[in-house]
Amino acid sequence: MLQTETRGDAKMLSWNGHTPTVAEPSPKPEKPNLIAMLTVKCTQCQAGMKLQKAPAGGKVKCPRCGAIVSVGQPAATKTAASQSLTPDDDDFDFGQINFPSAAPASTVSSFPVNPAATVYQGPIPGDPLAGQEEAAGDATAAAAVNTPSAQTAAKGKPLPIKIIAGVVSGLVAFVVMFFVVSMMFGGGGGEASATAANAAAELGKNVPAGYQVVEFEGCAVYMPDGEVFREMPPGAMESKVVRSDKTGSIFFFGAMDNGKMELDDEQMRKKAKRFVAGDVLGGTPTERNGYKGIKGRVSVSAMLPDMTIEAYLADERYILIGSQPASMGADVETQMSIDRAAENEEQKIFFDSLKVGPKSGGLFF
Structure with a gap:
């Protein structure tokens, strides 16, 4: 039988003398108090970075250009609740990601800066292309032919005697043939x-x-x-x-x-x-x-x-x-x-x- 039982200021319902247990309502979660984060600006590319805390060495690397930037002490830090944010959350701080620094550049030799050297003269020691070969013949031989000194030498080189003799012989043969044909087919008006x-x-x-x-x-x-x-x-x-x-x-x-x-x-x-x-x-x-x-x-x-x-x-x-x-x-x-x-x-x-x-x-x- 349902009865009403008074306990202090509260009225409780009972069934055949048994009082049911009522769970206490859970308190409403409080919003985490967000404390001001450390903001750093890159001195090279002017990119802004937000840091949760100052790094131990007092310096941080810019994730955009890789420059080393000095960091002062933070005015405030975020609450623990903010540390549980993921990159998909709106308030996620990308400044907390520690990007790897760029690998050191490979050592490559410099190409010649001599303005007279206008053609490729073969691989330079330390050049990453030094192990590759040209598909269309010997580049060194082609460069030697096209160099200014080689071109100058070719212009001043006289024609071989055999070529001159051949041209002269051809002209003489043409003249003789011309006269022979004229004698054979002469006539007309x-x-x-x-x-x-x-x-x-x-x-x-x-x-x-x-x-x-x-x-x-x-x-x-x-x-x-x-x-x-x-x-x-x-x-x-x-x-x-x-x-x-x-x-x-x-x-x-x-x-x-x-x-x-x-x-x-x-x-x-x-x-x-x-x-x-x-x-x-x-x-x-x-x-x-x-x-x-x-x-x-x-x-x-x-x-x-x-x-x-x-x-x-x-x-x-x-x-x-x-x-x-x-x-x-x-x-x-x-x-x-x-x-x-x-x-x-x-x-x-x-x-x-x-x-x-x-x-x-x-x-x-």
Whole structure:
């Protein structure tokens, strides 16, 4: 049965005469009294340090720069409660951590300070890199080649005699080859004026009355004075066609450079056909003034009237020479009026005067 029992000023409850035990309330923990800590400022890096107590030696090492800082006596110390703080607590004092001092620096030799030494000249005694080797050859040999003294010596060193002799030999061989090629492939229009002057000069020494010297590509003939019968179209062959003032006969002369190509009689006839734009009948071998060629007859040509024509290949020049006498194909009355002796003499002087001048001996000469 629940009863009330009075004990002093307190009223206690009891059950069947038994009084329960009530635990006394525990006192509230008191906040630790924090005493002022020792604050030290590094004389080197100006970092602030908080110390729980002054070190035994009166000095402490700065955890930032490692400098030794003198420490005076602390004005107050923290309570024991503060010593139980961990680095995760807000009030943890990092100044209580004793950081290890930095290890002494390894002894390393100084590199040369000579401004002239601009290249690596090998490892220096005491250098930590002295045991390593270069992967791309001997550094010492490369440095010796690139040193200023080596470069100066290389500039002043004369070329070997073998190199000089080789260069001279090459130049001589080039000049000789140049002349050989010029002799082999000489020809073309470049020498026409020079060779023409030779042929024309020979004929010009004794020009018959009523004739003129006509030359193409170093070849020349005596052509009777007269008017131009037909203007020949420009092409590879230079040529001229005139009608004689004396007899009325028509004369044709032309020449062109043929190069090294050799032509047989049939090839010479076909070449004449292409030029006269017609047919060339015959092609009988002939020779005049030491020049060998063919003789035929022009038929149905767009360029020339029907006439006797001769083709020659002399000293790389292809030559055509032809004539139509006034009596050829004329009616009986016209033939009776023509001076046949003058006509024959005119034909002979024209054909027999063919002159081929000497050819120049080089490509550029």
